[in-house]
Amino acid sequence: MAHAPLLRTNTAPVFQSTLSGTGGLQQDSMNNAPRTSQLSGSTAFAGSSSSLNSLSSGATVVPGQNGGPVIATTNIINQKADASRSLYQICVSLKQRLAQVPNFEPFLEQLDPTDPVDPLWNLFRSGYPLLVIYNSLQPPEPLRVDDPNASEAKKSKIAIFKFVQACMKELQVPPTESFVITDLMGNDTSGFVKVTQVVNYVLDLAEQRGLLLQQHLYPEDEPMAAPGGSQMSYRDHIVKELVDTERKYVQDLENLHDLKKSLEQKGAIPGDIVHQIFLNINAILDFQRRFLIRVETTNSMPKVAQRWGAPFCFYEDAFDIYQPFIANQRKAAQIANQVFDKIQLSEHPVAADFNTLDGFLLKPMQRLVKYPLLLKASFDSIPCPAPPTDDDDPQDLHKKSEDAETRNDLMSGCEAAERVLHKANEAVNRDLLDEALEELINRVDDWKSHKVESFGKLLLHGVYGVITGKSDQEKDYEIYLFECILLCCKEASPNKSKDKKDKSRTSGPRLRNRNTKLQLKGRIFMTNVTDIVSLSKPGSHSVQIWWKGDPGVENFTIKFLNEEMMKKWAVGLETQRKENAPRLSTSPDGIAADFAWTRDHAGGLENPYLQQDDDDDEDYGPATAPAQFPVPSNSTVGSMPPIGDWGQRAFTGRHRKGTASTIPTADSSSAPQPTDDG
Structure with a gap:
């Protein structure tokens, strides 16, 4: 296969004796223009719907003086691509040069013309071609392997070792610029690049001494000019x-x-x-x-x-x-x-x-x-x-x-x-969520007997305005959605926040203070969430969460600054609601079964959502639906008995989809007995 012609620049190793230790690259000073690398939010980059032109290669620019035009700097990050530096082109060029080495043609006949890299790599691994390359310098004592009893694998390693040793000893190649046997015998391309650099250096010396064969291009090997007037599509x-x-x-x-x-x-x-x-x-x-x-x-x-x-x-x-x-x-x-x-x-x-x-x-x-x-x-x-x-x-x-x-x-x-x-x-x-979880663990002093490792993975978090069921006053909470539970936390402060009485908020949630301790103000097990209702209109994006509380159904509303974030939370909450939804055993006519044990003991079950706190106005109270949301039409929700203790039980381990280990069923021989709850 014919390959496009290329110009081989500097493929020889960069030696300290001739070039700087940075490979001859000139170090230019650069401006201190700001460049953001800290990822905000929880997504690094958008998908492919972005504009292609907006994703340039990140050239570094310097603001012009006195408001003048922006000027690009001559910095390494702006350095143009050099085709000859790619391993593919290095091997294509190297194969062309090896054709000029005396007695090397039999080795070239073994190479696959469609793949310039792997066949050449394997050829050098045999060791003998390296000896032929070095011997093209016509040294006083040509390199050879003089151990007839050695295996072929050992002979290959001996040949490689002799080549490397001669390059360092006779050609003064520094050890840092040479290669070792594992560089060639291994599978790391960085090691093979070192090999090609040393081989090219030996060929450079042979060329300088006029010891290589003259190569004549055949007509089919000559580069073809583009047709006149042709344009790229x-x-x-x-x-x-x-x-x-x-x-x-x-x-x-x-x-x-x-x-x-x-x-x-x-x-x-x-x-x-x-x-x-x-x-x-x-x-x-x-x-x-x-x-x-x-x-x-x-x-x-x-x-x-x-x-x-x-x-x-x-x-x-x-x-x-x-x-x-x-x-x-x-x-x-x-x-x-x-x-x-x-x-x-x-x-x-x-x-x-x-x-x-x-x-x-x-x-x-x-x-x-x-x-x-x-x-x-x-x-x-x-x-x-x-x-x-x-x-x-x-x-x-x-x-x-x-x-x-x-x-x-x-x-x-x-x-x-x-x-x-x-x-x-x-x-x-x-990574961001793992960091947020570690921060949460360190900031909450009282976990109220809960074990964080039982929450499942942290899925979403952020600071948002919340309206509870007992008040239309919006307050800021740090909200964490786990696989099994939704947590609402508030910064612990000895003084009441002055913005509590401010019911007309326009600036959005406050910024997080990562050094402030947190208090748990709301804990909702996802097994008890009944409905997720989202509402988006100009200037208002909300998600309302309904769950089985004591008594009946309770709810609260999370306010978001934009529709995208609202949808993200709505989808996340709904997904976990479905994942954690218990399967209720039903009678043939579709009415949920009501068991004697449930009827007899439901009245005394403790509601796990009520928080005993001095700051009572911040805890969730009786459910009152805000005017902008309809009450869910789940007829089975209102008829369910209080399930506070079930919520506690469902949270003792990670809940698996499709299981209902905490809900007694008609055919369950292990239904809870009165003595089991003690």
């Missing part, structure tokens, strides 16, 4: 952007990974701090190089054979490797900011200032956001083929078939990329 531009930005992204990951290595080598900050900032960047870089190889392989195919959705479907599960890094990004930025003065001692261009480092830490999530946008734009660029007709000639039918297949491929890829992004957002949400 919209889809061609999208494909070009996908390939170019993918190369740029991998280059950014390499720069971030290089900073990590520099910090580890110089010991500027402790190793555990390095890990907390960069986490699994090594694995992400390795995966992304492999993904780029697939992208560039697709790009090398004829246009009609390109299937851009296939790489995203193939690697969908492998993208899970991003979740820990993206969930940790917010904390990583905070830690990096705290020790940034020490990070700057590395004199690495990625650490030019904190904004630059922060920008690199944000790159992975930004890339996942952009994938669905690129695929959707490519999908939209292909017109939907019309149904085949009897008048279609074979060429038209073939074209319609190709368009339909391409659209299906892109749609599948876009859906896979959307799922990857969704899982990444879920990882961020989970």
Whole structure:
């Protein structure tokens, strides 16, 4: 397969004796323009409905002087992608150079022409090709393996060792710029990149000494000029952007990974701090190089054979490797900011200032956001083929078939990329919720005999205005929705809040004070929630929660600032209501069964929702429905006896969907007896 011509720039290792320790990259000062990395809310990034143009690569800008135009800086984060730095192009170029090595042609005949990376990697693993490459320098003593009794695997390792040893001893390659046997024999692309750098360095020396064969291009190998006057289509531009930005992204990951290595080598900050900032960047870089190889392989195919959705479907599960890094990004930025003065001692261009480092830490999530946008734009660029007709000639039918297949491929890829992004957002949400739960545990002094580990996972939380059933006065509560329970908490303060008498609120809920202790003011078990009613109108977005209380039905209303948040809570509450809803045993005519034990003992059951507190006006009281909400039409709710003790019992363990272990049934031999409650 013919590959596009490329210009090989600097693929040799960067040695301290000739270039700076940062790979020759010039470190430029950068402005301190603000850049936000702290995630607000519980979602990191929106879905693919965002504008493609709004997700640029994050160039760093400096405000102009005296209100002048904004000026982009010459910073490493703005560095253009260098195609020759991708592993795919490195291997394509290296194969071309190896054709000039004397006696190397038999090895090249073993390579698969459609895959420039893995076959070359496996070839070098055999060891002998490295000896031929080194011997092209015509050393006084050519390298060879002189152990006929050794196994082939051992001979390969001996050959690799001799090559590395000769490069360091005879060619003065520093150990830090060389590679070890495990770099070549392992599966980490970062290790193989080191191998290609050393091999290219040896070839550079052979070329300088005039020891390589002269290569003559055959007519079919010469680059073909684009047809005169031809223009790229919209889809061609999208494909070009996908390939170019993918190369740029991998280059950014390499720069971030290089900073990590520099910090580890110089010991500027402790190793555990390095890990907390960069986490699994090594694995992400390795995966992304492999993904780029697939992208560039697709790009090398004829246009009609390109299937851009296939790489995203193939690697969908492998993208899970991003979740820990993206969930940790917010904390990583905070830690990096705290020790940034020490990070700057590395004199690495990625650490030019904190904004630059922060920008690199944000790159992975930004890339996942952009994938669905690129695929959707490519999908939209292909017109939907019309149904085949009897008048279609074979060429038209073939074209319609190709368009339909391409659209299906892109749609599948876009859906896979959307799922990857969704899982990444879920990882961020989970990290934020775990942090909120830890904070809640530390802030509440009196859990009133409840065990937090029995609540299930924390699903939603926030500070919202609440109107209880006994008053139309809105007060702020910190609300936490768990799988099994809904908690309403209020800041514990020795003095009454002055805004209690203010019934005309317009500014929304107050900001959270994370250092203030909390009091439990309301606890509703999801097993007892009967209805979730949402109402949205201009300027008012509310969710009303109805539950079985003492006596009858009680309710309260949560006020939200926007419809999106209201819907999120309404869906979350309704989902948990259904998950925790007990199955009531019914008689054949559909009327709920009423058992003697229930009738005899229901009257004395304690209501678990009533809070004994000095501040009585903040606790939930008798149910009175606000005028804007109708009373639920559940006829079975009003006829249910008080279930306070059931609520307590249902909460002793995690409630599983479909179980009704706390509700006695007609055919249950283990129905509670009077003595059981004691």
